[in-house]
Amino acid sequence: MPVKVLGPGAYAGPIIDYHAHIKGTDEMDLSEIPQYPLLHRLADMFEPMLYGGVNLFARYGRDTRFHHLYREMTFLGFHELLRLLNKYRVEKFLESMDRNGIDHAVVCVIEPFIGTTEVLRAVAPYRDRISVYCAVDPHEPGYLERLQAYVDTGQVVGLKIHPPVAGPHPVAPEMMALGAFAQANHLPVFVHAGTFPFPLHDHCDDVMLMEPFIRRFEQIPIILGHIGWDQHEKVIQLGERYLNVHVETSWQPPEIIRDAIDRLGVQRVLMGSDFPLLQQDVALDNVRRAVMPHEAEWVLYRNARRMISHRAMHATHEPSATHEELTGA
Numbered sequence: 545m546p547v548k549v550l551g552p553g554a555y556a557g558p559i560i561d562y563h564a565h566i567k568g569t570d571e572m573d574l575s576e577i578p579q580y581p582l583l584h585r586l587a588d589m590f591e592p593m594l595y596g597g598v599n600l601f602a603r604y605g606r607d608t609r610f611h612h613l614y615r616e617m618t619f620l621g622f623h624e625l626l627r628l629l630n631k632y633r634v635e636k637f638l639e640s641m642d643r644n645g646i647d648h649a650v651v652c653v654i655e656p657f658i659g660t661t662e663v664l665r666a667v668a669p670y671r672d673r674i675s676v677y678c679a680v681d682p683h684e685p686g687y688l689e690r691l692q693a694y695v696d697t698g699q700v701v702g703l704k705i706h707p708p709v710a711g712p713h714p715v716a717p718e719m720m721a722l723g724a725f726a727q728a729n730h731l732p733v734f735v736h737a738g739t740f741p742f743p744l745h746d747h748c749d750d751v752m753l754m755e756p757f758i759r760r761f762e763q764i765p766i767i768l769g770h771i772g773w774d775q776h777e778k779v780i781q782l783g784e785r786y787l788n789v790h791v792e793t794s795w796q797p798p799e800i801i802r803d804a805i806d807r808l809g810v811q812r813v814l815m816g817s818d819f820p821l822l823q824q825d826v827a828l829d830n831v832r833r834a835v836m837p838h839e840a841e842w843v844l845y846r847n848a849r850r851m852i853s854h855r856a857m858h859a860t861h862e863p864s865a866t867h868e869e870l871t872g873a
Contacts, residue, residue, distance in 0.1 A: 554832075555840035560848035561649040561824055563734070563769060563792050563816025566637050567629045567658045568666035599826055603797050606739070606774030625821065629658070632820040634666045638673065644824045650816075650852065652704040652734060653679040660694050668699075675852050677702040677734055682711050682718040688725055695729050701852050702732040708740035714753040723761040730858040732765040732851045734792070738773030751775045755782060762788045765851060767814065770795040771804050783808040790847070793834075794818035794827055801834035801843075810835075810842045814851070 632640075641649060651667060651674055653660045660678040667674040678700040680687040694700050703726045705712075705719070712718035726733045735757075739749040751772050758766050771791045772779030783789040784807060791808065793801050794816040804813050817827035828844075835843050 554837050555844065557841050557845055558647040559645060559828070559844045560815070560852075561641070561646050561817050561819065561827070562767075562814040562848040562851070563794050564637065564649045564651050564819040564824075565629065565654065565658070565821070566632065566634050566651055566663065566666065568633075568662035570659065570662045599822065608774070628820040634670065634674075637819065638670065640819065640824050641673070644828055646824060646828075648673055648675070648848075648852075649819075650675050650677060650702070650848065652677045654704065654706050654709055655679045656681040656684070656710065660700070664694075664697065664699050671699070675701045677704040677732075679704045679706070679710065680722075682716075682722065687718070688721060691722075691725055695731070700731075701855055702734055704734045706736040708736065708749070713748070714757060719757060720760065723757055723764075727761050727764050730764070730855045732767060732854050733761070734767045734769060736770070737768035737779055738770050738775050738795075749775070751778045751782065755785075758782060758786050758789060762786065764788065765790055765854060767792055767851065769816070770818070771800060776800050776804070780804055780807050783812060790814060790851075792816040793831055793843075794822060796830065798830050798833035801831060805834065805839065805843070810839045811847060813843050814847045815844050 637649070641647075651663060653663050653676065660676070660680075663676055667676060676699060678691065678694040680691045680694075684690070691703070703722065705722060707714055707719075712722070723733065725731075735754065737751045737754070751768065754766075754768070766786075766788055767790045768779050768782070769792050771793060773795050776796065779789075779791060780803065783791060783804070789808075790812045791804050792814045793804075795818060796804075801813065815827060815831045817824040819827075831843055832840070
């Protein structure tokens with residue numbers, strides 16, 4: 545499918561990266577994970593080549609024949625993720641934003657590996673440039689109370705759910721409880737979608753399992769990450785069925801981003817990079833090659849700004865739902 549390339553100067557307005565990750569100063573507990581210090585040093589030395597390989601993997605590694613190989617490399621992939629998160633803290637993140645002309649970003653937390661409180665501390669001096677989607681570990685007792693505490697800080701604008709890394713399974717009761725909490729508190733929900741190469745929890749990657757969740761919580765925006773990566777057709781079909789479905793563009797080439805815009809409308813597609821797993825310049829280039837000039841502001845800015853403002857626009861002073869209402873107990 546031919547795509548339109550936006551040249552320099554075609555869009556000079558503000559840009560929001562809707563999908564990024566950073567960690568604070570707290571150190572992760574790696575005692576149960578095999579260590580590869582030599583590989584870490586080599587990865588630092590050859591990082592530009594690694595990023596080039598990841599970009600190729602994002603485009604061509606989605607074939608189902610590779611899925612078994614991914615599972616065999618889980619620990620290596622997870623270690624590379626940890627290396628990048630330890631290297632690219634908030635200062636380097638801001639440097640990347642400035643270098644690429646990005647005005648604002650949404651940082652998505654993935655508990656228990658990166659704590660919401662830790663991230664909130666790290667971005668506190670930069671709240672004019674960084675918004676936070678919180679997360680909880682649904683396997684821990686009291687996860688809804690913990691989530692309420694995050695919301696009560698007034699510093700989170702959405703909820704991130706990553707089933708293969710932190711759970712829950714898309715049809716588990718905990719998933720529905722998180723959705724009920726988000727709906728009661730007017731939080732957009734950002735859910736990882738697509739086969740995850742390095743899962744840490746038993747789950748099913750089929751994005752169609754998200755349909756009951758999407759249908760039940762139609763009053764809140766549900767953003768499916770990566771346009772489903774290898775399952776982009778299924779994700780776009782869900783978007784065609786449900787108007788509360790939005791999609792985020794990281795890991796996708798221009799032609800699939802273009803397909804999402806054509807079939808869902810320009811107001812439901814948001815630019816994201818998945819930094820530091822992928823670089824922001826690559827994500828921006830893919831979007832610029834996909835959009836027409838009159839669409840750029842929506843995908844690069846307006847849609848993300850609407851999500852960031854959603855809670856503030858809809859929240860009232862009504863009390864939050866009780867634990868029994870959320871869990872159906």
